[in-house]
Amino acid sequence: KSSLEKLARDIAKRRIRVIDLTQLLKPSTPVIQLPPNFAPSAPFSISEISRYDERGPAWYWNNIACGEHTGTHFDAPIHWISGRHLTDGATHTIDPQRFIAPACVLDFSAECARDERFLVTPKHIKAWEKKHGEIPAGSWVLMRSDWSKRSDPAAFLNMKEDGPHVPGPGPDAVRYLIEERDVHGWGVEAVGTDAGQAFAFEPPFPAHALMHGANKFGLASLCNLDQLPATGAVLITAPLKIENGSGSPLRVLALVDD
Amino acid sequence: KSSLEKLARDIAKRRIRVIDLTQLLKPSTPVIQLPPNFAPSAPFSISEISRYDERGPAWYWNNIACGEHTGTHFDAPIHWISGRHLTDGATHTIDPQRFIAPACVLDFSAECARDERFLVTPKHIKAWEKKHGEIPAGSWVLMRSDWSKRSDPAAFLNMKEDGPHVPGPGPDAVRYLIEERDVHGWGVEAVGTDAGQAFAFEPPFPAHALMHGANKFGLASLCNLDQLPATGAVLITAPLKIENGSGSPLRVLALVDD
Numbered sequence: 001k002s003s004l005e006k007l008a009r010d011i012a013k014r015r016i017r018v019i020d021l022t023q024l025l026k027p028s029t030p031v032i033q034l035p036p037n038f039a040p041s042a043p044f045s046i047s048e049i050s051r052y053d054e055r056g057p058a059w060y061w062n063n064i065a066c067g068e069h070t071g072t073h074f075d076a077p078i079h080w081i082s083g084r085h086l087t088d089g090a091t092h093t094i095d096p097q098r099f100i101a102p103a104c105v106l107d108f109s110a111e112c113a114r115d116e117r118f119l120v121t122p123k124h125i126k127a128w129e130k131k132h133g134e135i136p137a138g139s140w141v142l143m144r145s146d147w148s149k150r151s152d153p154a155a156f157l158n159m160k161e162d163g164p165h166v167p168g169p170g171p172d173a174v175r176y177l178i179e180e181r182d183v184h185g186w187g188v189e190a191v192g193t194d195a196g197q198a199f200a201f202e203p204p205f206p207a208h209a210l211m212h213g214a215n216k217f218g219l220a221s222l223c224n225l226d227q228l229p230a231t232g233a234v235l236i237t238a239p240l241k242i243e244n245g246s247g248s249p250l251r252v253l254a255l256v257d258d
Numbered sequence: 259k260s261s262l263e264k265l266a267r268d269i270a271k272r273r274i275r276v277i278d279l280t281q282l283l284k285p286s287t288p289v290i291q292l293p294p295n296f297a298p299s300a301p302f303s304i305s306e307i308s309r310y311d312e313r314g315p316a317w318y319w320n321n322i323a324c325g326e327h328t329g330t331h332f333d334a335p336i337h338w339i340s341g342r343h344l345t346d347g348a349t350h351t352i353d354p355q356r357f358i359a360p361a362c363v364l365d366f367s368a369e370c371a372r373d374e375r376f377l378v379t380p381k382h383i384k385a386w387e388k389k390h391g392e393i394p395a396g397s398w399v400l401m402r403s404d405w406s407k408r409s410d411p412a413a414f415l416n417m418k419e420d421g422p423h424v425p426g427p428g429p430d431a432v433r434y435l436i437e438e439r440d441v442h443g444w445g446v447e448a449v450g451t452d453a454g455q456a457f458a459f460e461p462p463f464p465a466h467a468l469m470h471g472a473n474k475f476g477l478a479s480l481c482n483l484d485q486l487p488a489t490g491a492v493l494i495t496a497p498l499k500i501e502n503g504s505g506s507p508l509r510v511l512a513l514v515d516d
């Protein structure tokens with residue numbers, strides 16, 4: 001007998017808690033800023049169709065628009081050139097079984113408070129593993145930075161003369177997670193999965209280039225990672241079924257034992 | 259000990275199957291058609307930002323736009339005037355615990371094949387309950403009509419001189435599910451949760467007016483209901499966290515024992 005019947009009961013009775021890892025989606029939601037020689041993404045916008053008025057007396061609804069990588073969002077493998085040929089790498093071709101997976105949460109909030117350009121290295125990951133055990137294959141690895149607590153969009157993007165000052169993974173950390181741990185994907189609180197200075201890394205944007213090339217996923221603009229245990233949470237990360245979508249805004253839920 | 263650890267393992271080992279109840283989201287996705295005196299909803303649209311080209315050499319991404327009630331979508335209680343004052347009735351205020359709930363699937367595909375304007379009555383529901391047991395409080399009730407197999411958008415909307423010929427629930431069925439069974443919500447394969455002729459019901463649009471007035475949810479444009487058991491599936495239905503959203507397109511997943 002499977003765990004399914006018990007799951008519904010445990011959720012209803014709140015023996016399992018559902019934690020919302022999603023930022024509020026609104027026009028001021030920060031969107032990644034690229035150098036001006038690249039095409040920009042649309043911010044989130046919303047416009048009322050009717051609100052219990054002459055346009056629709058009994059109903060309220062809106063039209064919405066945004067880039068696929070806006071707010072709390074999912075990066076599919078075809079988002080990056082390294083994943084372009086994967087036949088199961090778009091929002092509509094990924095096996096839905098892969099939208100539910102366990103998570104390890106690595107707390108680098110103290111390091112990020114000290115250094116806005118903090119980079120995760122294999123040494124940091126091995127230190128976490130010494131304490132919490134080896135990262136199991138097929139796990140999300142979530143980087144807690146407390147970056148989501150920066151409620152001012154300018155402080156969240158933290159753009160400087162030399163690009164964004166935002167923490168993230170170094171290339172060797174990304175390689176370690178893929179090659180030694182065969183993780184499910186990489187998730188962060190920042191606007192994108194890569195560090196602010198990752199354009200200058202070798203390879204550039206390793207959390208995109210290496211993870212997606214290995215058919216793994218990304219999650220960005222997460223929040224409430226401080227409410228998760230280091231191990232034991234299960235994540236639900238189901239993007240919109242956009243035809244040939246490179247990703248999408250989504251609701252990210254974490255299930256945790258209470 | 260909760261069912262959570264076992265859940266992740268059961269999904270990875272495919273002892274639990276994840277069934278995608280979501281229609282493909284693309285420009286031809288059918289959108290509800292209202293009489294011309296009411297404001298219409300935008301269809302889904304998508305426009306390329308870059309595709310591994312001069313606009314973004316290593317990345318592919320799109321901007322998207324649509325109405326909140328486009329494709330497979332979630333109806334929040336504030337969608338209807340009867341739910342407008344609920345403080346937990348918008349996409350961003352609903353308790354996330356309520357995004358996971360069990361489902362009962364009532365198969366009316368034969369009836370709908372015979373009569374495109376088939377209406378569910380309490381008698382039909384009681385006949386189902388005689389066979390499968392009482393609908394448990396807190397369950398989604400899903401109406402299988404096989405309507406999602408109409409791949410031609412015109413046949414799916416089935417608009418006629420006197421409005422859409424599309425099956426759905428009669429007012430007494432909706433009342434029965436709310437008052438006698440305290441269900442979680444009502445889900446259908448058709449473009450909207452109400453029958454095509456529901457504008458003329460008393461009350462008009464009962465699946466909207468009564469369900470949302472009782473702080474219950476709707477799901478429309480579902481597919482693959484023919485792959486679900488009558489009882490025992492668990493649904494994941496997490497809308498985008500739109501500020502004051504009346505609903506949203508979403509990915510609907512069903513977990514079933516294999």
Ligand SMILES: Nc1ccccc1C(=O)C(=O)O
Nearest residue numbers: 032069075191192193194317
């Ligand atoms: N780093 C990027 C470079 C180009 C396009 C998008 C990104 C993202 O981070 C994203 O996926 O949000």
Ligand SMILES: Nc1ccccc1C(=O)C(=O)O
Nearest residue numbers: 059290327333449450451452
């Ligand atoms: N019946 C309606 C009337 C007006 C607006 C929307 C609807 C829907 O069915 C919907 O929620 O898709």
